[in-house]
Amino acid sequence: MKIWAKLITDGKIRKQFVYEKEERLTYSHFFDYLTEICQALDIPTPVLLKTHIFNFAKFNHVRFIRRDFVEEFDYDQLFLENIIL
Known part of the structure; x- marks a missing residue:
């Protein structure tokens, strides 16, 4: 799995x-993946909603915008895309 x-x-x-x-990608572990990605990028972890997981499952990408973050977020968006091999 690659994101x-x-x-x-x-x-x-x-x-x-x-x-x-x-x-393999497991949607029940998606928050763990998101947390590890945010730690690697040195940004706060956004609030993960069911619609975020549905968008990732259906469209192979998800977008987190500033209002999805509780802490200060210095970018316009965090975009995650599933790399399918």
């Missing part, structure tokens, strides 16, 4: 990270 994480401001990628795990 491409992008921090976007003004339509430009400011920082990116590819998260890799040997295990």
Whole structure:
């Protein structure tokens, strides 16, 4: 499983990270993946809602915007994309 994480401001990628795990993608562990990605990017972890998981499952990507974060978030959005091999 690979997830491409992008921090976007003004339509430009400011920082990116590819998260890799040997295990298959499990939606019940999605918050754990999100936490590890945010730690690697040194940003706060956003609030994860059921709609975020549904969007990732249906469209292979999810977008977290500033209002999804409780703490200060210096970017316009965190965009996670499932890399399918």
